[in-house]
Amino acid sequence: MQEYLMPFVGLLNEMSPYLLLGFLIAGLLHAFVPGRFYTRYLSRNDFRSVVLAALFGVPLPLCSCGVIPTATAMRREGASKAATVSFLIATPQTGVDSILATAGLLGLPFAVIRPVAAFVTALFGGALVGAVSRDEAPLSGAASREEPRRPFLERCRSAVQYGFGEMMQDIGRWLVVGLLLAGAITILVPDDLFAVSSQHPLLGMLIVLLLSIPMYLCATGSVPIAAALMLKGLSPGAALVLLMAGPATNMAAILVVGKVLGRRTLLLYLAAIIAGAFGFGLAVDTLLPAEWFRPLPMSVLGGHCAMAAATPWWKIASSVIFVVLLAAALFKRYRKTKIQTDMKNVFKIKGMMCNHCKANVERALSQVEGVSSVEVDLAAGTAHVEGVFDPQKIIATIRQLGYEYVG
Known part of the structure; x- marks a missing residue:
C-alpha cells in the first residue's frame, strides 16, 4: 500500500501549487x-x-465536455463554423491550470510546446472548415443576455467561487482519476513496456491515439498519466499525442459535434486534431533534444524518504489545501438537490457533465416563451421549469443544445 501511496503523494505535492494558482486564474x-x-x-x-477564436480558447480552463455547450452558445449567437471549430480544438487541450500543471510536472519546454501545438492545430482545423463550409447561418435561438456590471469585490468573490467551486467540481474527479492512474502505472507497468515507441515513434503514437480519442481525459488530469508513461519508456512525441488528442476528443464530444455542426465538420475536426497531434509528436521526437522532455524525478520518486523529507513545506501545505477544497467541491457536486415540486415540470436530461452544461441549459430554457424560472440539478440530471410554457418547446431547446431529452 505504501509503495503505491507515496508516488501518488509525490505527484500531488508537485502539482498542487500549480493547480491552486491555475484554478484562481481560471476564476x-x-x-x-x-x-x-x-x-x-x-x-x-x-x-x-x-x-481570435484560438487565442480566446487557449487560456480558458474548459474541459472537452464543458467546451461543447460554450461553443454551441457561441454558434447560436452568430459565430462562424470555422471560428467555432477553432475554439473547440484549442480550448480543451490547454487552459491556465493545465499549462501550470504541465510546467510543474513535465518541465517548461513541454508547457510551452503544448499550447503552441493546440493553437496551431486550431488554426489548421478552423481554416480547413472555413475553406470547405458554405453554410454560415447561425443556430436559431435568442442571443445571450447582457451581463450586468458588478462591483469589484463581488467579482473577486465570484472568481473564488468559480475557480475553487465550479471548476473543481467539473474537473476534480478526472484529476483524481488521472493521479490514481499515474500511481498505478508507476507501480504496475513494466519499465520496458513502451520501449518500442523509442524505436518506432509512429507505432507508439498510433497506439496512444487509438486509446485517447474515445476516452475522456481532461487537460490537467492527462498530465500525470503522460508523465508516468514517459517514465515507462513512452516517447515525448507520443506523450504529446496523449496530451492533445485525449482532452480534445471523447465519444460524447464527437457525438455532439456531429449533431450540432454536422458530420462533415466533425470529420474535419477529427482530421485536424489527428494531423496536428502526429505532426507535433514527430517534430518533438525527431527535431528537439530528448533531454528537454524528462518528467521531474519528484513526480514518481516521492516515495523515497529522503525526497519526502526534502519536500518544501509550502508544497505540502498546498496539497492539504487542495485536498480540502477538492473534497468540499466534490461533495457539493454529487449532492442531489431535494426539490419539492410537481413532477410534470421536471425534465430529465442526459449528457450534462459539468457546471458549464448546467449554466447553458438554464440560460437557454429561461429564454423559452412563458418560462419564469429554471433550476437544473446537475447530479440528478434534471431541469425544474416554472411558468406557463409549451413543453415541446422545452424539449426542442434541450435537443437543440445537443443534449438528450429522457422524459
Whole structure:
C-alpha cells in the first residue's frame, strides 16, 4: 500500500501549487472577462475569426465536455463554423491550470510546446472548415443576455467561487482519476513496456491515439498519466499525442459535434486534431533534444524518504489545501438537490457533465416563451421549469443544445 501511496503523494505535492494558482486564474478570467467578448469578434468566416477564436480558447480552463455547450452558445449567437471549430480544438487541450500543471510536472519546454501545438492545430482545423463550409447561418435561438456590471469585490468573490467551486467540481474527479492512474502505472507497468515507441515513434503514437480519442481525459488530469508513461519508456512525441488528442476528443464530444455542426465538420475536426497531434509528436521526437522532455524525478520518486523529507513545506501545505477544497467541491457536486415540486415540470436530461452544461441549459430554457424560472440539478440530471410554457418547446431547446431529452 505504501509503495503505491507515496508516488501518488509525490505527484500531488508537485502539482498542487500549480493547480491552486491555475484554478484562481481560471476564476479571474470567468469573473472579469465578459462572456459576450468571446462571441463578438467571431462571426466572420475568415482567418481573423479563426485566429481570435484560438487565442480566446487557449487560456480558458474548459474541459472537452464543458467546451461543447460554450461553443454551441457561441454558434447560436452568430459565430462562424470555422471560428467555432477553432475554439473547440484549442480550448480543451490547454487552459491556465493545465499549462501550470504541465510546467510543474513535465518541465517548461513541454508547457510551452503544448499550447503552441493546440493553437496551431486550431488554426489548421478552423481554416480547413472555413475553406470547405458554405453554410454560415447561425443556430436559431435568442442571443445571450447582457451581463450586468458588478462591483469589484463581488467579482473577486465570484472568481473564488468559480475557480475553487465550479471548476473543481467539473474537473476534480478526472484529476483524481488521472493521479490514481499515474500511481498505478508507476507501480504496475513494466519499465520496458513502451520501449518500442523509442524505436518506432509512429507505432507508439498510433497506439496512444487509438486509446485517447474515445476516452475522456481532461487537460490537467492527462498530465500525470503522460508523465508516468514517459517514465515507462513512452516517447515525448507520443506523450504529446496523449496530451492533445485525449482532452480534445471523447465519444460524447464527437457525438455532439456531429449533431450540432454536422458530420462533415466533425470529420474535419477529427482530421485536424489527428494531423496536428502526429505532426507535433514527430517534430518533438525527431527535431528537439530528448533531454528537454524528462518528467521531474519528484513526480514518481516521492516515495523515497529522503525526497519526502526534502519536500518544501509550502508544497505540502498546498496539497492539504487542495485536498480540502477538492473534497468540499466534490461533495457539493454529487449532492442531489431535494426539490419539492410537481413532477410534470421536471425534465430529465442526459449528457450534462459539468457546471458549464448546467449554466447553458438554464440560460437557454429561461429564454423559452412563458418560462419564469429554471433550476437544473446537475447530479440528478434534471431541469425544474416554472411558468406557463409549451413543453415541446422545452424539449426542442434541450435537443437543440445537443443534449438528450429522457422524459
